[in-house]
Amino acid sequence: MSIFNPYSRSANQPQQSPDFVSDTKAELDNQSVSGLSYGAGESDTSLETLMGGGVSDFLSQVNLDEGSAGFSKLTPLNSGIEYLSLGDGTVSGGSALPSRGWSDDLCYGTGTLYLSGLAIGGAWGFVSGARTPAKNFKIKFNGILNNMTRRGPFLGNSLGVLGLYYNSLYAIIGKIRDDTKDFYTSIYAAGTTGLIFRSTKGFKSAIVASIAFSGLMGVYQFVMNRDSIPEFNLKTIKQSA
Amino acid sequence: MRGSDTSRDPCPWVILNDAGGAFCMGAIGGGIWNFIKGSRNSPQGEKFRGAVTAMRTRGPVLGGNFGIWGGMFSTFDCAMKGLRQKEDPWNSIAAGALTGGMLASRGGWKTASVSAVFGGVLLALIEGVGIGISRLTAPSPQQMMPPPPPPPSSS
Numbered sequence: 267m268s269i270f271n272p273y274s275r276s277a278n279q280p281q282q283s284p285d286f287v288s289d290t291k292a293e294l295d296n297q298s299v300s301g302l303s304y305g306a307g308e309s310d311t312s313l314e315t316l317m318g319g320g321v322s323d324f325l326s327q328v329n330l331d332e333g334s335a336g337f338s339k340l341t342p343l344n345s346g347i348e349y350l351s352l353g354d355g356t357v358s359g360g361s362a363l364p365s366r367g368w369s370d371d372l373c374y375g376t377g378t379l380y381l382s383g384l385a386i387g388g389a390w391g392f393v394s395g396a397r398t399p400a401k402n403f404k405i406k407f408n409g410i411l412n413n414m415t416r417r418g419p420f421l422g423n424s425l426g427v428l429g430l431y432y433n434s435l436y437a438i439i440g441k442i443r444d445d446t447k448d449f450y451t452s453i454y455a456a457g458t459t460g461l462i463f464r465s466t467k468g469f470k471s472a473i474v475a476s477i478a479f480s481g482l483m484g485v486y487q488f489v490m491n492r493d494s495i496p497e498f499n500l501k502t503i504k505q506s507a
Numbered sequence: 508m509r510g511s512d513t514s515r516d517p518c519p520w521v522i523l524n525d526a527g528g529a530f531c532m533g534a535i536g537g538g539i540w541n542f543i544k545g546s547r548n549s550p551q552g553e554k555f556r557g558a559v560t561a562m563r564t565r566g567p568v569l570g571g572n573f574g575i576w577g578g579m580f581s582t583f584d585c586a587m588k589g590l591r592q593k594e595d596p597w598n599s600i601a602a603g604a605l606t607g608g609m610l611a612s613r614g615g616w617k618t619a620s621v622s623a624v625f626g627g628v629l630l631a632l633i634e635g636v637g638i639g640i641s642r643l644t645a646p647s648p649q650q651m652m653p654p655p656p657p658p659p660s661s662s
Contacts, residue, residue: 370524377527380574411613419575423567426530426574466559 368437375433380426387421388414431459449487449495456483518585522578529577534570541565579606580630596634603630 395413400406436455440447460479464472487495515521545561546554583602588594607626611619 372531373524373527374520375527376530377523377525377574377578380530380571381523381526381578384575415613419568419571422574423571426527426570427534427567429527430531430534430570466563 368433371437372430372433376426376429379429380422383425384418384422387418390421391415391417428459428463431462432456435459449484452487453480453484456480518588522581522585525581526574526578530570530574532570533573534566537569538562538566540569575610576606579609596631596638599634600627600630603627 391414392410394417395410396406398409398413400409432455435458436447436452439454439458440451443451457476457480460475460477461472463479464475516524539562541564542558542562546558548561549557580599580602583605584598587598587601591598604623604627607629608619608623611622614622
């Protein structure tokens with residue numbers, strides 16, 4: 267439930283765990299799909315018997331017009347198939363890029379918030395710069411640029427710092443809660459973020475920011491991934507009722 | 508070499524990663540730096556307050572400068588990879604020069620070109636050091652044993 271689930275390409279699909287099958291199972295599956303039988307079934311056509319009469323005799327037995335059925339005589343797959351091992355490195359999250367741990371979460375979360383803050387602040391500055399009257403185009407253009415470079419970094423820096431706080435607190439709180447990174451972890455992290463962010467503005471302001479941030483994060487998580495929160499998943503509630 | 512690093516994510520997404528990583532680096536480093544600086548510059552009894560104020564006002568600014576550099580560099584790097592269909596050190600060097608030039612573009616042609624050369628040289632140094640380190644740490648080719656001498660033929 268990290269911050270960059272919006273990029274999820276596979277949000278609506280059930281998550282597929284990699285399915286490792288044995289060699290014989292894979293061969294049997296392949297045979298049933300393609301309709302070809304490999305060397306294991308036809309032991310009499312091993313390479314030795316095929317090659318008995320020399321190369322030209324062997325080649326005359328291979329009918330290339332049959333397609334892959336003809337080719338399969340060239341490679342009697344007696345030896346089984348080797349598969350690439352994909353088991354190394356655990357990844358998590360059903361987003362477009364699976365997260366490789368807290369540092370990935372931190373970089374992507376902060377980068378997303380920073381760049382979106384920069385873009386929104388730039389647009390805000392563009393609008394406010396375009397509204398101010400100016401004598402000619404050159405002054406107008408300069409005013410727009412001034413406004414954009416004032417508002418863009420302001421909003422981007424603030425959101426970036428918020429992302430930095432949130433994502434590092436999310437990792438820390440998740441660690442404290444025995445590696446449970448769920449709905450409540452993100453709520454707690456958002457609340458602590460608000461507390462720290464407004465801590466210099468007085469106690470009351472910090473509490474208000476904390477409640478506001480955790481409320482916003484709760485709404486966001488509820489909207490984005492309702493189905494992975496057990497308390498809000500209607501299907502499981504209906505089943506248990 | 509940057510491009511051949513398989514632990515990095517595919518191209519459009521890596522921009523977010525680079526911008527975020529650079530922002531974090533700048534914000535944390537700038538925060539610590541300005542905390543110490545603020546506490547040294549404050550009068551006795553106001554040290555902690557002054558340190559926190561300096562950290563909060565100047566830390567994010569450095570983070571923002573780093574973040575925009577990282578994000579823009581990564582964007583140009585990806586654009587170079589897409590245009591040239593190649594991954595080599597020249598991508599990074601050109602991206603560094605373009606970033607330096609772009610960020611200084613409001614200061615006029617002269618400032619922008621000086622900044623672009625600076626960015627290119629900086630990235631060339633980084634790439635050169637990276638290549639040198641990978642050459643040094645690469646395993647040296649194994650020595651082949653000479654073929655054994657033919658057995659003495661007994662007469």
